[in-house]
Amino acid sequence: MAFKSGVVSLVGKPNVGKSTLVNRFVGEKIAIVSDKVQTTRNRIGGIVTTEKGQVIFYDTPGIHKPLHKLGWYLVKIAVGALNGSDLLLVMVDYEDGIKASDHLVARHVNASKIPVFLVVNKIDIAPNSTRATEFAVKARELFENVEKHFLISAERGDGVTELLDEIIERLPEGPKLYPEDVITDRSSRFMAAEIIREKVLLLTKEEIPHSTGVYIHDFIEKENGVLFIRADIVVERQSQKPIIIGKHGSMIKEIGMLARQDMEYIFDTKVYLELFVKVRKKWREKDNFIQDFANLKEDLE
Ligand SMILES: Nc1nc2c(ncn2[C@@H]2O[C@H](COP(=O)(O)OP(=O)(O)O)[C@@H](O)[C@H]2O)c(=O)[nH]1
Ligand SMILES: [Mg+2]
Structure with missing residues (x-):
């Protein structure tokens, strides 16, 4: 066939x-x-x-x-x-x-x-x-x-x-468009941002999950194979920042730990993850912020 x-x-x-x-x-x-x-x-x-x-x-x-x-x-x-x-x-x-x-x-x-x-x-x-x-x-x-x-x-x-x-x-008859071992058309950088956001969704409630964006500043493969990732978790209001950080940094620590575990599994290497929390007022209403913090650039090409 x-x-x-x-x-x-x-x-x-x-x-x-x-x-x-x-x-x-x-x-x-x-x-x-x-x-x-x-x-x-x-x-x-x-x-x-x-x-x-x-x-x-x-x-x-x-x-x-x-x-x-x-x-x-x-x-x-x-x-x-x-x-x-x-x-x-x-x-x-x-x-x-x-x-x-x-x-x-x-x-x-x-x-x-x-x-x-x-x-x-x-x-x-x-x-x-x-x-x-x-x-x-x-x-x-x-x-x-x-x-x-x-x-x-x-x-x-x-x-x-x-x-x-x-x-x-x-489906119509046609050739393979991707090699067999490829399972997604998304970059590792995108996946990293999504994994971080998933942990925020898991650990927070009400408006925070919807107000959260993630921006990957650095995604660098070091010579020793370690992946160095530096990212911002972006929220919309000043009052949301301490929630993401948690008591004595407990929340951001947990987000980071869970995200790093998933990343090490999917990228199959040791990951060094640095997270920061930023406030960008009403970012969900602003085109340039939306493109960066919801990672929409590839989607809108
Ligand atoms: N009971 C049940 N829950 C499901 C099933 N599939 C998905 N869910 C749950 O439905 C929710 C939304 O799933 P998700 O895949 O994110 O939905 P999406 O928004 O359509 O992509 C999650 O809590 C899932 O665990 C299913 O077959 N049975
Ligand atoms: Mg979905």
């Missing part, structure tokens, strides 16, 4: 499990995940190569009604990813049900005219498969180009292998 390849974008409202699914497909954590909305701020390519084909999965920010300029950029990135996709995986969330934000997703998806696989995620919450199927039938009504629907649990892995097989089958 001919080798297949293509681009598949994951779209859906925030928090449905898009990043969890991309990580599942790739088999490594390339996109950060949290229980907070708008965790994903970029279009992150996850590359899966099998004997039958190669898929470039684009994880995207959740489509939502933006409340600030950063949010506007996130929706622009997500909607922009639709164009140029061979297939869309449109995700809905069994746990959360169908909401106004799913209708907003549907407007963009339907306008794109791209074929859709509808993916019902979090079926581990469903009491039985009949209920999950009923939900899928209801969700299908929103989207015009659904060819098939799938019931999965991205977290547990249920249904994911079957979904991947069907995706590859549906």
Whole structure:
């Protein structure tokens, strides 16, 4: 059989499990995940190569009604990813049900005219498969180009292998676009910023996760193989700075320790990480700050 390849974008409202699914497909954590909305701020390519084909999965920010300029950029990135996709995986969330934000997703998806696989995620919450199927039938009504629907649990892995097989089958014939061992189109520098932000999301709450940006000043490979990384954690208000620093520096120490552990695992080398906390008032409303602190430059090219 001919080798297949293509681009598949994951779209859906925030928090449905898009990043969890991309990580599942790739088999490594390339996109950060949290229980907070708008965790994903970029279009992150996850590359899966099998004997039958190669898929470039684009994880995207959740489509939502933006409340600030950063949010506007996130929706622009997500909607922009639709164009140029061979297939869309449109995700809905069994746990959360169908909401106004799913209708907003549907407007963009339907306008794109791209074929859709509808993916019902979090079926581990469903009491039985009949209920999950009923939900899928209801969700299908929103989207015009659904060819098939799938019931999965991205977290547990249920249904994911079957979904991947069907995706590859549906793609056009084509060559490998990336070498087999490449699993993401994002740079190590970008991954480092995301790992730091993930730890902030994990350890803080309310407005802080949303107000946090990360800027990598230095990403230097030393002669002895050690990676030297110097980064700013950027928040929006003076009052947020002491929270990130914590009592006697306990919070920033923990963020740094957890981030360094993950970095040493994924970069497979010793990492020296230096973190600072900066305040940039209302950075989420200012174009140049947004590009730097949400690392959007590659997304907006
Ligand atoms: N119960 C359940 N939770 C899930 C599943 N997939 C993802 N989640 C959770 O949903 C939340 C959002 O996941 P994430 O991948 O960041 O969603 P995204 O915003 O669509 O990228 C996280 O807390 C995940 O752990 C699933 O299959 N079942
Ligand atoms: Mg995400």
